[in-house]
Structure formats: structure tokens, C-alpha cells
Amino acid sequence: MKRILWFRRDLRVGDNPLLSFGTEVLPIFIFDENILKKLPKNDKRVTFIFYYVVKLKSDLQKIGLDLKIFYGKPEEIFKELKGFDEVVASADYDSYAKERDTKISHMLHFRYLNDTYIFKPKEVLKDNGEPYFVFTPFYKKARATLEHKNKDEVKIAEHVLAQEDYEGIQIKGKKLPLEFESIGFIKQDIEIVNPHVKLKNFLKKIDKYQEMRDYLSSDATSGLSVDLRFGTISIRAVLRVLFSLNDSKIEPFVRQLIFRDFYAYLLFHIPTLEIQNYKYDFNGIEDGEKFRAFCEAKTGVPIVDAGVRELLETGQMHNRVRMVVASFFTKDLLLPWQWGERFFASHLLDYDLASNALSWQWSAGTGVDPQPYFRVFNPYLQSKKFDKEAYYIKKWLPELRDIAPKFLHDETYLLKNSIPNYPRPVVIHKEAANRAISLFKK
Numbered sequence: 001m002k003r004i005l006w007f008r009r010d011l012r013v014g015d016n017p018l019l020s021f022g023t024e025v026l027p028i029f030i031f032d033e034n035i036l037k038k039l040p041k042n043d044k045r046v047t048f049i050f051y052y053v054v055k056l057k058s059d060l061q062k063i064g065l066d067l068k069i070f071y072g073k074p075e076e077i078f079k080e081l082k083g084f085d086e087v088v089a090s091a092d093y094d095s096y097a098k099e100r101d102t103k104i105s106h107m108l109h110f111r112y113l114n115d116t117y118i119f120k121p122k123e124v125l126k127d128n129g130e131p132y133f134v135f136t137p138f139y140k141k142a143r144a145t146l147e148h149k150n151k152d153e154v155k156i157a158e159h160v161l162a163q164e165d166y167e168g169i170q171i172k173g174k175k176l177p178l179e180f181e182s183i184g185f186i187k188q189d190i191e192i193v194n195p196h197v198k199l200k201n202f203l204k205k206i207d208k209y210q211e212m213r214d215y216l217s218s219d220a221t222s223g224l225s226v227d228l229r230f231g232t233i234s235i236r237a238v239l240r241v242l243f244s245l246n247d248s249k250i251e252p253f254v255r256q257l258i259f260r261d262f263y264a265y266l267l268f269h270i271p272t273l274e275i276q277n278y279k280y281d282f283n284g285i286e287d288g289e290k291f292r293a294f295c296e297a298k299t300g301v302p303i304v305d306a307g308v309r310e311l312l313e314t315g316q317m318h319n320r321v322r323m324v325v326a327s328f329f330t331k332d333l334l335l336p337w338q339w340g341e342r343f344f345a346s347h348l349l350d351y352d353l354a355s356n357a358l359s360w361q362w363s364a365g366t367g368v369d370p371q372p373y374f375r376v377f378n379p380y381l382q383s384k385k386f387d388k389e390a391y392y393i394k395k396w397l398p399e400l401r402d403i404a405p406k407f408l409h410d411e412t413y414l415l416k417n418s419i420p421n422y423p424r425p426v427v428i429h430k431e432a433a434n435r436a437i438s439l440f441k442k
Contacts, residue, residue: 002162004028004081004108006089007067009116010231011052013059015153017113021088022157026081026164027060029053031071031183034096039185044315044349047188050180052232057166057178065159066166071183075103077170084108090115090231093268094353117261118146118235121268131269133368135262142258151236151243190315190349195227199241206245210252214320216392221319222253225350228260263358266368274357275338277366280373282440284336284364291335293426295343297397300425302408303383304328306396313396315349320386326363327377332432334439337364365440373440376433384409397422 005018005027013019018027031049039046057067070077078087086109089101104110114120124142125131132138168175169182176182202209202222212220227233235257242250267273277283292298297305297312307321317325322344329340337360344360345351361367365375387393390405399421400408407413414425 001086002026002084004084004087006030006087007053007056008089008231009092009229010090010234011049011056012232012234013056013063013156015234015237016156016231017115017154018088018090019156019159020154022159024160024162025065026068026084026162027065028068028070028081029056030074030077031069031169032100033071033073034100036071036183036185040346041184042186042188044188044190044347045351046183046185047180047190048192048226048349049230050183050185050187051192052230054178063156065161068164068166069169069178071169071171074100075107078104078107081108086111088113092116093121093264093271095271095274098271115234116231117264118142118149118239118257119261119265121265124265131265132262133266134370135259138262138265139255139258142261143254146239146254146258151239153236153240154234193223195224195233196237198223198227199233199238203241203245206253207247207249209249213252214386216318216320216387217389225352229350229352260352260355264352264354266358267354270368273361273367274353277364278361278368280366280440282442283338283366284330285334285439286339287333287335290333290426291339293423294329294333294335298423299328299333299427300414300423301328301332301379302390302393302397302400302414303379303387306393309396311344311347315347317348318392320382321392322359323363324377324379324382326360327375328379330360330364331376331436332379332427332429334432334436337361337366374437376436378429378433380409380411380429 001023003021003023003025005021005025007018007027007029010016010018036046053067053069057069060067087104088111091112091114101110119142124138124145132141165175168178171182180187199222202224205220208220212218224233224238228235238257242254270278294308297308299305303321304325307317307325310321311317326340329335330337341357341360344356345353348356358367362369365371365373383393388405390408393408394401400419403419411425411429415428
């Protein structure tokens with residue numbers, strides 16, 4: 001049996017089910033041209049991925065294997081890979097991934113693994129075999145299942161490495177140096193921290209997670225979202241460490257991990273959620289001027305503009321700010337949630353289609369969540385509660401550093417006063433919120 005081991009969202013050697021298959025193997029990674037050609041040349045994610053692909057190659061060499069790296073269209077690359085019996089890869093649930101994998105499966109037997117999430121998409125179902133559409137009952141069933149689920153580290157099998165040329169990057173029949181510039185992108189200056197170090201540091205403060213995670217200057221979050229997205233740490237490794245604590249303080253974080261699974265589960269069972277409302281025909285109002293103001297962090301609402309500025313500069317945004325920003329986008333600005341989803345997709349370092357699209361539908365009130373359209377966040381009350389001294393706002397909007405914090409949470413002040421180099425709010429919150437509720441209600 002000769003197998004192709006296709007690394008995708010599992011860029012690691014340790015605890016990787018892909019390496020549990022023995023016999024002769026060809027480990028590969030493909031810089032997917034279909035995806036990369038749509039990205040700007042300074043996309044931060046490409047820098048992150050390239051770093052871990054090179055690390056993966058080095059780590060594989062330490063166990064007697066190697067990584068053959070390609071750039072191109074997967075279906076064209078697989079046409080050139082002859083003499084193999086099957087390809088093994090972790091399943092992904094978005095529409096492009098499913099279409100891509102279907103094409104490959106017509107060329108070669110495709111063995112899917114479940115590695116990206118805790119559960120298989122049909123593992124947590126109602127007693128009648130139907131999927132859950134509400135999180136709380138899903139969580140209860142998933143949490144009970146998790147208690148008995150195997151979380152052991154996956155062992156590496158004995159392999160024979162296929163005889164191939166593993167040097168450089170294979171690009172359309174040519175071999176280019178294993179350098180970032182070979183794939184046509186501009187390397188970005190981003191901080192890359194070992195995920196196991198992140199996890200260790202998070203455990204020191206996990207008892208404050210429930211209480212402090214929403215406060216924007218608390219540093220109470222794990223920082224692991226990008227690592228779980230690209231599989232630089234396995235979800236099982238995180239769960240093993242959490243459950244070894246045998247402490248009720250882990251429960252809020254475990255709940256968030258299950259919530260991550262829930263969104264992927266929903267996308268699997270309802271693929272249209274990727275781009276279409278689950279409920280309500282109303283889908284916002286297209287307004288290019290408001291959209292530009294949002295994308296340029298010029299809405300005049302400090303917490304929203306600070307979040308967008310953080311995203312543009314770092315590829316990250318605090319989770320509480322994501323909710324505030326998305327609510328403002330879909331309710332105050334009344335823009336289509338799909339526009340916001342695509343904007344986040346273009347910049348988030350930890351971008352995951354299921355989590356992103358379903359979170360935007362949650363904010364818009366158009367998804368499966370039972371809370372209807374009239375949930376609207378007041379951005380000024382949110383910033384006053386979670387960034388009272390405006391440390392977060394002033395960090396990302398230094399043009400506001402001389403303004404007293406209380407005024408940055410005060411819509412009336414911002415509407416009536418001229419601040420140098422900063423615009424007045426583009427909408428009045430109460431009026432905008434009432435308009436949104438009225439339009440959704442119709």
C-alpha cells in the first residue's frame with residue numbers, strides 16, 4: 001500500500017493521525033493556487049503557514065520522513081502523482097474544500113480523517129438521528145460524550161519514505177528554492193509563539209477566564225485560535241491538558257471549544273449557511289460609502305474603529321470586539337452580513353469559514369440561533385463596560401489619546417464635538433437600531 005499523506009489544517013508531527021498510517025508514504029503540502037490567487041500579496045496568514053510548513057518539513061526529517069511541497073492547483077498536481085493507492089487527509093467542510101476533495105477522490109481513493117474538530121459531524125445527534133440546531137442541547141450531549149471520548153495521543157507508525165525529490169517547491173514542473181518569495185508573496189512581520197507555550201501560559205490564568213475574557217485589556221484569552229485553525233497543536237492535546245487539571249474552572253473554556261465544533265457541525269449539516277440567511281428574507285442594505293468608512297476604521301465609533309484598526313494591523317481582533325463590530329455592521333450600518341464576513345475573511349489570521357460565517361449570522365440574527373433579529377449591541381455601553389479606561393481604544397486609535405475615556409463612550413459628545421483627525425459618528429445608534437428592527441420586523 002502506497003499512500004499520499006496530504007497535510008492541510010494539521011501542520012505538525014506530534015499527535016497527528018495522518019502519521020498513524022504505516023507502509024510507504026509520500027507526505028505532501030500544497031500551496032493551493034485556487035486560494036492564494038485571491039489573496040493580497042501581503043496576506044499575514046501566508047507568512048504564518050509558510051513558517052509552519054518549513055517547520056513541519058524539518059520535524060518530519062527528524063523522524064526519517066520528509067515533505068514534498070507544491071504550489072499549484074491540487075487537481076493538476078494529483079494528476080502527476082502516479083503509482084499511489086490512496087490519499088489520506090483531514091476532512092474540511094466548506095464548499096470549496098468539498099468540491100476540491102471530490103475531484104481528487106475521482107482520481108484516487110480518498111480516506112478522510114477527523115482531526116480538525118473534537119467530534120465527527122454525525123457523532124452528536126438527537127435520539128431520532130437528526131442534528132441539533134440549538135447550542136445548549138448540543139452542548140449537553142457533546143459534553144457527556146466528551147467525558148468518555150478517547151483523547152490519547154496518536155502514535156506515529158513505522159514508515160518507508162517514497163523515493164521522490166523533496167527539495168525546494170515544485171511549481172508547474174519547475175523547482176524553486178524553499179524560500180518565501182518563491183510563492184510570490186511578501187513576508188510579513190508577525191509574532192509566532194509556540195502553541196504549547198501559549199497553552200502553558202493560559203493554564204496559569206484559566207481560573208480568571210470566565211470572569212475576565214471579555215475585558216479588552218485583561219489578556220485572559222488563550223490565543224490558541226490560529227493554532228487550532230491550522231493544526232499547529234491538536235485539539236486532543238488541548239483537551240488532555242485541560243482534563244488533567246480535574247478542575248471546574250476549565251468548563252467555560254471547554255464550552256467555547258465545543259461551540260467551535262458546533263459551528264462546523266452546522267455548516268456540515270446546512271451548507272447554505274456559508275452564504276445564505278437561515279431565516280428572514282431581509283439581508284441588509286448595500287451602501288458603499290458606509291462600507292468604506294467601516295473598512296477604513298472611520299465610522300466615528302471608537303470601539304468599532306479600534307477593532308478594525310487592530311484587525312488591519314495584526315490580523316487579530318478580540319472576540320468581544322468582534323461581536324460589537326459585527327452587530328454595529330449589520331444593525332447600525334445595516335450592511336449585508338456577507339460583506340462583513342468577506343472583510344473578516346480577508347484579514348483574520350485565525351479565519352475559519354464555519355466560525356466566521358456562523359458568527360456573522362448570529363450577529364445579524366439571520367442564523368439558527370433562536371434569539372431573533374432584535375438583539376442589538378450598544379457599542380458605547382459595550383466599550384464603557386469592557387474598556388472603561390479606553391486602554392484598548394487608545395492603543396489602536398492613538399489620535400484619541402488626549403480625549404478623556406468617559407467621552408469615548410459618550411455618543412452625544414462624539415456627535416457634537418470635533419476631534420482632530422477623527423470623524424463624527426456616521427449614524428446615531430438608537431435611531432439606527434430602531435430602523436434595523438423595524439426593517440427586519442417587516
